[in-house]
Amino acid sequence: xxxxxxxxxxxxxxxxxxxxTLALADHQGGSHGGAHxxxxxxxxxxxxxxxxxxxxxxxxxxxxxRLLPKVAPSGGFFVLHNEDKSEPVVLKGIQTDAFGxxxxxxxxxxxxxxxxxxxxxxxxxxxQSLSFKPGSYHAMLEKPKADLKAGQQITVNFELGTxxxxxxxxxxxxxxxxxxSDQ
Numbered sequence: 001x002x003x004x005x006x007x008x009x010x011x012x013x014x015x016x017x018x019x020x021t022l023a024l025a026d027h028q029g030g031s032h033g034g035a036h037x038x039x040x041x042x043x044x045x046x047x048x049x050x051x052x053x054x055x056x057x058x059x060x061x062x063x064x065x066r067l068l069p070k071v072a073p074s075g076g077f078f079v080l081h082n083e084d085k086s087e088p089v090v091l092k093g094i095q096t097d098a099f100g101x102x103x104x105x106x107x108x109x110x111x112x113x114x115x116x117x118x119x120x121x122x123x124x125x126x127x128q129s130l131s132f133k134p135g136s137y138h139a140m141l142e143k144p145k146a147d148l149k150a151g152q153q154i155t156v157n158f159e160l161g162t163x164x165x166x167x168x169x170x171x172x173x174x175x176x177x178x179x180x181s182d183q
Contacts, residue, residue, distance in 0.1 A: 049092075049120035053161045055084035058091070058124070060158055062180040063170035065141060066134075067150055076102070076139030076156070076170070077180070079131045082124040089124045090161030096170075098154040100143030107135050121161065134178060150174040150183070 063078040082089040094102050107116045114135075122137060124130045132138050148154070152172045157165040174183055 047119065050090050050123055050161060052088060052090055052123070053163075054090040054123070055082065055087040055126075056089075056160060056162050056164045057082065057084035057087075058089045058158065058160060058166055059083055060166065060168045063156060063168050064173050064177065064180050065154070065156075065170055066175060066177050067148055067172045068175050070144055073140040073142045074099070074144070075134065076141055077132050077134065078168070078170070079129060080122075080124050080158075081129045082126060085127045087126055091122045091124070092159045092161055093121070094139050094156050094158055095165075096141070096154055096156045098145055098148060099141040100145055102139055102141045104137070105140055106137050148172055 059081040061079040061081065063076070066075040066077070068074045076094060080089070080091065091104070093104055096102065104119050104122060105116050106119050106122075107114060109115075119137075122130065130137065150172050153169045154172065155167050156170045157167050159165050171180075177183065
């Protein structure tokens with residue numbers, strides 16, 4: 001019986017380590033093609049910030065954060081719904097007291113290579129929705145300020161081009177999570 005418990009303990013630790021390594025690789029370039037550990041290494045978008053203020057009619061759904069070890073940035077994912085039928089909504093960024101830094105990113109593919117770059121903002125066209133998901137638009141959160149744990153909820157403020165901040169409850173998920181419904 002002791003050998004069986006030891007085997008499960010080792011297997012569990014190995015599995016947890018594997019999930020952490022895979023999630024870290026996913027954020028450090030495993031599927032993005034770029035380094036992520038240092039703010040200076042983030043590529044910047046060539047696109048200038050939007051001068052459009054846009055609408056305040058944003059609804060945020062399914063907000064979650066893939067919580068990684070402190071040495072790696074955590075990823076923020078959500079669905080943005082522009083409920084205004086005539087004006088775009090411009091997301092300038094997100095902010096939370098749980099992390100010291102946050103940035104908007106976009107993953108793109110060119111000539112078979114995947115690349116990630118910071119973007120100054122994101123526009124959601126009138127009446128449209130936009131998903132922030134792994135391999136696409138996403139937020140990066142660095143410098144966690146507390147001992148955060150999977151399962152916790154934190155408040156994230158979505159900052160719009162109008163200056164309005166929309167507070168949203170986001171769930172912290174394990175490094176192995178790949179969608180809102182995952183643990």
